[in-house]
Amino acid sequence: MICGVDEAGKGSVLGPMVIAAVGVTSESVLEGLGVKDSKELSPKERERLYGLIRKRCTVSTVRLDAQDIDRIRGEMTLNAAVARAHAQAINKISPSCAYVDACDVNTLRYAEMVKSSLDSPCEIVSEHHADQKFAVVSAASIVAKVVRDRAIVSFAKKYGEIGSGYPSDPVTIRYLSDYIDEHKVPPPIARKSWKTVSNLIAQKTQRSLGDF
Template sequence: MKYLANKPPYVICGVDEAGKGSVLGPMVVAAVGCREIEDLADLPIRDSKALRPKQREALYEILFRDFSIAIVTIDASGIDDARSRMSMNTCVAELHAEAIRGLQPEYAYVDACDVNAERYGQTVAGLLDFPCRIVAEHRADARHKIVGAASVVAKVTRDRAIRELEQQYGTIGSGYPSDTVTIEFLRGYIRDHGSPPPCARRSWKTVTNLCQTTMQDFA
C-alpha cells in the first residue's frame, strides 16, 4: 500500500524505513521531499528513535502539511513472500526505490541497508526508471535532516499500525524480538491457536523457534 501526498515532485528527498527487524507487523518505508535542504532548517529533526513520541507526532503533522511525502507499507505476509524470492536487503532496496519513484527527485539520500553503502546505493539506483543521484550512507537518519524527516514519518506510521494491531490482539509490545512482551504474546497465541498470528513474520527464526518450543512444551 502506498500513500502519496498531493504535492508536486521536489528536488531532494530522504528515505528511511521502520520495522525492518520486527517480528510483528508491517515494515514502513517513507520518503520526504523538499526543494532545498534549508527548508528543514527550523525543524528539530533527528533520528526518530532519539525523539519522544509526542515530538515525533508533532513533526509528522508538520511534515505532512509542508512537504511532499511518499509512504510504502508491506505487511508480514508480504515480507514472508518477498523473503522466499530475495534477500531482506533486496526487498528493502525495492521499497526504497518505490518510495523514490513516488516523488521523482533529482537527488535521494537513503539509509543504507547493506554493509557496503555504495553498493546499496547502486542497487537502488538500478531499480529506478528515471535519472536520480542516490547517496546511500549508514546512519543517514542521524547525518541528514531530510533522512531524519523520513525516519519520523516511517516511525509514526508504523507505530500507528502497531496500535491498530493491539485493538485486534490486545497487548503485543513493540513487535521486536528483543521485547519480552512481544515474545510472550507470540508464545501465548501459538499455544492457544497452534500457529502464529497473521501479523507475525513466519519466515523469521524467532517465530519458527517459538512454534517448535511452544508446541513441544504443550505436546
C-alpha cells in the same frame, strides 16, 4: 528536488515495515523544526513533527505487511527487498537526488541495488546512519516511525497487548507464545519466516513431544 529515505520496522517480528521518502526543494525547508533521528524523539514530539513535515514537504510511503515480507523473502534477501521498497518510495516523488540510509554493509552496493529499481535517473547517496547525518533523512525516519507506530496501535486494539513488535520486547514474545499455544499457528500479523517464530514453534513442538 532532493529526498531522504528511511524505514521503520525492518527487524520487527510483528506488524509492517514502513518505508518513507520526504522530498524538499531545499533542506532549508526543514530548518528550525528540530528534526532528528526518530529514535531520539519522544512519541509526542514525533507526532508533532510528522504533521509539520507533511505540510511542508512532499511525502510518500510504502508499507510491507508481514505476509508481504514472508512472500518477498522467498524471492530475495531482506536487504534487496528494502532496497526495492526504497526505490518505490523514491519513484513516487521523482527527485533528482535521494539520500538513503544504507541497509547493507557496502554502501555503494546498496546504492546500486536501489538504482536498479528506479523508474527514472536519480543520484543515490547511500550512507550508514544517514538518519543522523541528513535532516531530510531524519524527516523520513520520523514519518516511517509514526506511520508504523499507528499500525501497531491499530493491531493492539484488535489483538490485545502485542508490545512494540520487536523480538527484544518481552511483551511481544509473550503475546506470540500465548497466541501459538491457543491457536497452534502464529497470528496473521507475525512474520512467519522470522527465526523468532520458527524457534518458538520448535520449542513448543519439542515440549509437546516430551509430554509423551
